[in-house]
Amino acid sequence: MPRSTICLLSFSPVAKDARVLRHLKFLGAHHDLIAIGYGDDPSPQLPGVSLRWHGLTPAWGGKCRKILRTLARWPGQIVPALDWVPDRMMADWCAARDIVGAEEYDLFLGNDVAPLLIGVWQQERKGKPFVMDYHEYAPLEAEDKVWHRWFHGPQMHRLLKRYGKRAAGSATVNAPFAARFEKEFGFSAITVMNAPELAPLLQAGPRLDGRVHLAFHGNAGGDRNLDTLLKAVPLLDERFLLHLMLTSGAEPGSEFRRLADAAAGRVVFEAPVTPADTVSCLVSWDIGFNILQPLNYNHRHALPNKFFDYIHAGLATVCSNTVTATEFVEQHGIGWVLPEVTPQSLASLLNGLTPEDIAVRKAAALRLRESVNAQGEEAKLVAMVSKVLAAA
Numbered sequence: 116m117p118r119s120t121i122c123l124l125s126f127s128p129v130a131k132d133a134r135v136l137r138h139l140k141f142l143g144a145h146h147d148l149i150a151i152g153y154g155d156d157p158s159p160q161l162p163g164v165s166l167r168w169h170g171l172t173p174a175w176g177g178k179c180r181k182i183l184r185t186l187a188r189w190p191g192q193i194v195p196a197l198d199w200v201p202d203r204m205m206a207d208w209c210a211a212r213d214i215v216g217a218e219e220y221d222l223f224l225g226n227d228v229a230p231l232l233i234g235v236w237q238q239e240r241k242g243k244p245f246v247m248d249y250h251e252y253a254p255l256e257a258e259d260k261v262w263h264r265w266f267h268g269p270q271m272h273r274l275l276k277r278y279g280k281r282a283a284g285s286a287t288v289n290a291p292f293a294a295r296f297e298k299e300f301g302f303s304a305i306t307v308m309n310a311p312e313l314a315p316l317l318q319a320g321p322r323l324d325g326r327v328h329l330a331f332h333g334n335a336g337g338d339r340n341l342d343t344l345l346k347a348v349p350l351l352d353e354r355f356l357l358h359l360m361l362t363s364g365a366e367p368g369s370e371f372r373r374l375a376d377a378a379a380g381r382v383v384f385e386a387p388v389t390p391a392d393t394v395s396c397l398v399s400w401d402i403g404f405n406i407l408q409p410l411n412y413n414h415r416h417a418l419p420n421k422f423f424d425y426i427h428a429g430l431a432t433v434c435s436n437t438v439t440a441t442e443f444v445e446q447h448g449i450g451w452v453l454p455e456v457t458p459q460s461l462a463s464l465l466n467g468l469t470p471e472d473i474a475v476r477k478a479a480a481l482r483l484r485e486s487v488n489a490q491g492e493e494a495k496l497v498a499m500v501s502k503v504l505a506a507a
Contacts, residue, residue, distance in 0.1 A: 125226035128154035133390035255412035313488035335364025350462035397428035431476035
């Protein structure tokens with residue numbers, strides 16, 4: 116029986132996007148793939164996968180164009196057809212639509228809300244089914260920002276309300292988001308958590324330096340509070356050493372470099388690695404940090420990639436008092452919840468830990484990785500896609 120072809124579109128640097136790479140790997144075991152996105156061709160990271168790559172150039176535009184595009188999100192609440200205008204103002208979106216229109220495939224898979232209208236367009240033009248992975252809950256992803264509350268969020272809400280049911284299947288990253296999609300828009304979404312693959316773990320040898328090795332990896336910007344962590348380091352006992360493996364924010368002269376310099380040699384900048392190699396690098400350390408401020412709905416329920424990377428590396432986790440992360444950490448006994456995101460609160464928590472406290476949480480993480488991993492999570496997406504293709 117010939118293999119079906121799936122066309123995946125993600126407006127992200129796919130070769131660095133851990134979630135999208137997992138989708139490609141597990142779907143690629145059963146289907147031929149066409150992938151469209153930013154940055155480098157991800158094929159070298161996906162041996163054995165039949166993949167045809169189309170690279171896009173991000174079209175950020177100038178400040179005036181960004182303002183115009185933001186304002187263009189408003190008229191669609193009166194005239195539905197105008198909700199297409201903001202996307203059509205972006206050269207990369209138009210280029211992606213043209214590639215999708217020219218390719219031959221059996222199913223379209225869009226990542227995040229940005230490809231939704233392309234999914235609708237190709238369905239009307241080609242009659243092909245489409246599936247959406249919405250990741251988080253876009254209408255409230257930055258509800259603490261005025262521009263999002265007035266323009267971006269309402270448009271995302273309208274798009275999902277008007278077109279969400281057109282998708283033959285939908286996915287998101289956790290149960291609270293899935294429940295919100297069902298309640299607000301009337302369609303169900305499977306939950307595919309951001310867990311990495313379960314792979315053999317090369318355990319580090321016994322700790323001989325007497326240090327507790329802290330770890331933070333990923334993007335330094337946004338609301339991830341790396342500045343809080345760096346300001347806490349001088350307040351910590353001498354046994355603590357912080358390792359930073361940043362994909363951005365470590366540039367010479369940056370705020371994070373200045374804060375690290377003030378920590379008197381107790382911060383080490385590590386070279387970033389591919390998503391597939393992240394866990395094997397983290398395994399040498401002890402405690403990872405996921406300290407988002409609960410500023411908006413998405414933050415209150417976030418379980419990001421780094422959270423599961425720490426679990427799979429056998430690290431204990433410190434998380435902020437966000438709803439879903441707190442429930443997860445306490446349910447599985449894998450770490451501690453920070454009462455408030457301040458350097459003083461963080462230092463107080465860490466300074467009070469004993470080696471036994473840390474060892475117990477690390478052992479719990481190692482047990483949990485056996486049941487929460489990409490093999491189980493991605494199987495849900497593979498099954499949904501197979502069901503959609505069978506019904507087409």
